[in-house]
Amino acid sequence: MKNIETIVCELLLERKMKVATAESCTGGLISKKITSVSGASGCFDLGVVTYSNEQKHKILGVKNETLDEFGAVSQETALEMCKGVKGLSGADFGISVTGIAGPTGGTPEKPVGTVWIGICGENLHTAQRFVFDGDRETVRESTANQALEMVRNAILNMNSI
Numbered sequence: 001m002k003n004i005e006t007i008v009c010e011l012l013l014e015r016k017m018k019v020a021t022a023e024s025c026t027g028g029l030i031s032k033k034i035t036s037v038s039g040a041s042g043c044f045d046l047g048v049v050t051y052s053n054e055q056k057h058k059i060l061g062v063k064n065e066t067l068d069e070f071g072a073v074s075q076e077t078a079l080e081m082c083k084g085v086k087g088l089s090g091a092d093f094g095i096s097v098t099g100i101a102g103p104t105g106g107t108p109e110k111p112v113g114t115v116w117i118g119i120c121g122e123n124l125h126t127a128q129r130f131v132f133d134g135d136r137e138t139v140r141e142s143t144a145n146q147a148l149e150m151v152r153n154a155i156l157n158m159n160s161i
Contacts, residue, residue: 003033004033004145004148004149004152005033005034005036005037005148006037007152008034008043008148008151008152008155009034009037009039009040009043009044011152011155011156012042012043012092012151012155013039013042013043015155017043017091017092017093017155018042018043018044018045018089018091018092018093019034019043019044019045019091019092019093019094019095019151020044020045020046020047020085020086020088020089020091020093020094020095021034021046021047021048021085021094021095021096021097021147022048022050022060022081022082022084022085022094022095022096022097023047023048023049023050023096023097024049024050024051024056024072024081024096024097024098024099025097025098025099025100025101025115025139025140025143026097026101026140026143026144026147027049027051027140028047028049029140029141029143029144030047030095030097030144030147030148031044031047033144033148034047034148035047045089045090045091046085046088046089046091048060048085048088050081053067053072056072056077056080056081056098059084059088060080060081060084060085060088060096061080061083061084061087062077062080062081062084063080066080071110072098073098073099073100073110073114073115073116074098074116075116075118075127075129077098077116078096078097078098078116078117078118078127079096079118079120079125079126079127081094081096081098081118082094082095082096082118082119082120082125082127083118083120083125086120086121092121092122093119093120093121093124093151093154093155094118094119094120094121095117095118095119095147095150095151096116096117096118096119096127097115097116097117097118097143097144097147098115098116098118099113099114099115099116099130099139099143100112100113100114100115101113101136101139101140101143102135102136102139103135103136111131112139113130113131113132113133113134113139114129114130114131115129115130115131115132115139115143115146116128116129116130117130117143117146117147117150119147119150119151119154121154121158124154128150130142130143130146132146
């Protein structure tokens with residue numbers, strides 16, 4: 001059985017498309033998963049880890065007003081992150097993740113495990129909220145896999161968008 005990163009790479013390569021990643025809570029795990037697939041250089045364009053708000057703003061163009069009003073772990077920030085990395089790279093898809101992997105940092109409004117995953121492409125700009133259970137590594141792994149699943153779905157649904 002193929003893993004999700006292999007499936008995503010195969011779909012991107014078949015369509016001669018590329019993806020770029022903007023990661024916070026996963027710390028480069030999505031990029032690592034994609035680049036573990038042989039031939040990934042044909043479908044992976046750029047990966048950035050912007051862990052601090054300063055770098056989210058400086059590198060990805062996330063507005064300081066967005067970070068101040070909604071916080072780093074928000075739909076608005078995830079959307080600006082994926083738009084920023086797509087713009088930086090020129091890839092067909094930008095994917096972003098921002099969240100609280102734990103075990104500290106959670107609040108009642110944003111408990112540990114809260115993650116926003118953004119994806120943008122032609123005629124696509126959306127973000128979804130997830131709350132994953134488990135320890136830090138489990139949350140990061142779940143986030144990376146869900147982000148790749150969103151890319152897979154976006155590719156397969158391109159004709160219906």
